[in-house]
Amino acid sequence: MVQGRSRRGIMDWQYFTELFLGGLTRGSIYALIAIGYTMVYGIIELINFAHGEVYMLGAFVGLIIAGVLGIMGFPAPAILVIAGVVAIIYCAGYGYTMEKIAYKPLRGAGRLSPLISAIGMSLFLQNYIILAQTSDFLPFPRLIPDFDFIEPIAHVFGSSDLVIVVTSAFSMAGLTAFIKYTKMGKAMRATAQNRKMAMLLGVDADKVISITFILGSSLAALGGVLIASHVGMVNFAIGFLAGIKAFTAAVLGGIGSIPGAMLGGLFLGLSESFATGYISSDYEDVFAFTLLVVFLIFRPSGIMGKAKVEKV
């Protein structure tokens, strides 16, 4: 089956659409996580290595809440919404606390220390899940109902794909609006441009950084719950790969730029989907890593970014 599929030609439109839509779903999740990376990087120039773990925590919190509510007999759509909201609240809390413990005391301590601290945080959260829950794969209940209207194309683009794409699109639009039109958003943009200057002008930089972590973590939690109910499995290790891929997406789009992260996520999702569809599915992860390495080496400013000239 897989063999036959991979030999199909480029001109097979149905297969092409299938891959395209699959890539779209993947890409929106990557974009959701990538936004967290890019926002934090934009403001404090830190690669928040533990961001993938926040996504994983989101999936776990979602699973636990969904499990409890499921036993209490709530209907699936209500469970999805409540689990999503609770996961977002908790992950926002984790993001906030993580920043206060592991990154805030290190501000102004060079670049290596916060990165090592972030790696430590990432390992900490993984092992926290192993101790508090389990190191096995857990099944995640299917929470997204099958919509009737999508029935004809459900084998290509199911209702969970639809929910993922639509939810991601809405939350990203919401974030863009928040950054563009609110006072806090303006403060965030100012801090990203020049933290010292923003502080001189009365922006509370600590608060801005906290809000950044909270927003990024919320989006990651949303991504975690959505993808977990799409795939149907969660494990303590899912955050690592998702984190790296989302980081790749952020780099592709030009790290620090929020529209760039969205674009990068879609680009990575689509190219991964096409690469596995037309070339080989064995090397799916290798492909993402190679893209990351190649982009970082040859075009570290991303697809859209301009190369920064370092002045002495």
Add this chain to the structure above:
Amino acid sequence: MNELKKSIMVSLWFMFLTFPLMVIRVNTIENTVIWRWENMALIGIGSFVLSFVWRWAMRRKEAGDAVAASGEKKSGKLAELANNPALTNSFRAFFLVVFLVTPWLVTTYQTNILISFLLYVVLGLGLNIIVGVAGLLFLGHAAFYAIGAYSYALLNQYFGLGFWVALPLGGVIAALAGIALAFPVLRLRGDYLAIVTLGFGEIVRLVLENWSDLTGGPSGISNIPRPGLFDAKLSVADANIYIYYIVLALAIITIIAVTRLKDSRIGRALQALREDEIACEAMGIDRVGVKVMAFGLGTAWAGFAGVIFAAKTTFINPASFTFFESAIILSIVVLGGMGSNLGVILGSAFLVLLPEYLRAFSEYRMILFASAMVLMMVFRPQGLIPAKGRSYTVDDPELNAANGGRI
């Protein structure tokens, strides 16, 4: 009173934060929920106490920063002891004797632990050249460990090469791979470099996992021969002791080589590059050449360690060389003190020996490492034993009067 209030808030916050994950365990197949309220109480009490410790440590750190800023430098007691030559020489002799005698006194299992301790010393010292001395954050060390291990396994499987031929070859292949990686990535800044090396490490592992025709895929390669001793047939226990001596020799060679490297022309060039690249280039240091050398020198040790690892376990698969492994080696370097060789040895002792002998805590091993990494960065970024550059004191009464003998 204020302190108490703060701690109560922290404790309440953590109780809230950890509530779903620590308290509820849900089984979606059998539809059962287990409530573990005792965990919540533990978290509450634990975070209450820890918040006091945290604030105390924070105040101490700030006081320490203020002292450092006022120009008075006091070195720690450990560092002072480490710099007394008479003491260090007798310590070295003592430890050498202990390490030479130990395998005859303890069980094979204990020898095995010591072998892995020494392997981590070699790996850590290799990484220390790149991370500590040259200041390049390198997250793909396990890949070169894997390259060393697979070099031996594959050369043996396809060409029948023995351990003693493979040992230098493994080191050379790993060094060449390191140099090949170094050229493209050298232009990158600190954190990008870290991610690229991480990506490279994962690519190596994934290729080993997927290229089943050559490497045996996820099931790995088994029946790798142990090193031979003049055709003598060694029992497993004796072979183990033999490997122990090989690793010990390698570790000693590594320690000597790395110590001398640090004070050599290349070593000083690396340390200078770590501090300021542009100034270095202005002084005529070949930036690219020196950094490439650092990569090659660092990864070569990983290659040697990999060959010995393959010979010791006689079975290797890609699962032994995950990012996790790189993170452990990195935390050895970070905990010990970046750039400090004694620190790295102590760091591997902490990370390899302690968890082995404190079996009761083995479950908590990784979470303790991880917390140690974060706490170390927050409170003691220089590590257990900070690296110390060469310093010179001048006996000039006038100067002494002027600035207390320090230049």
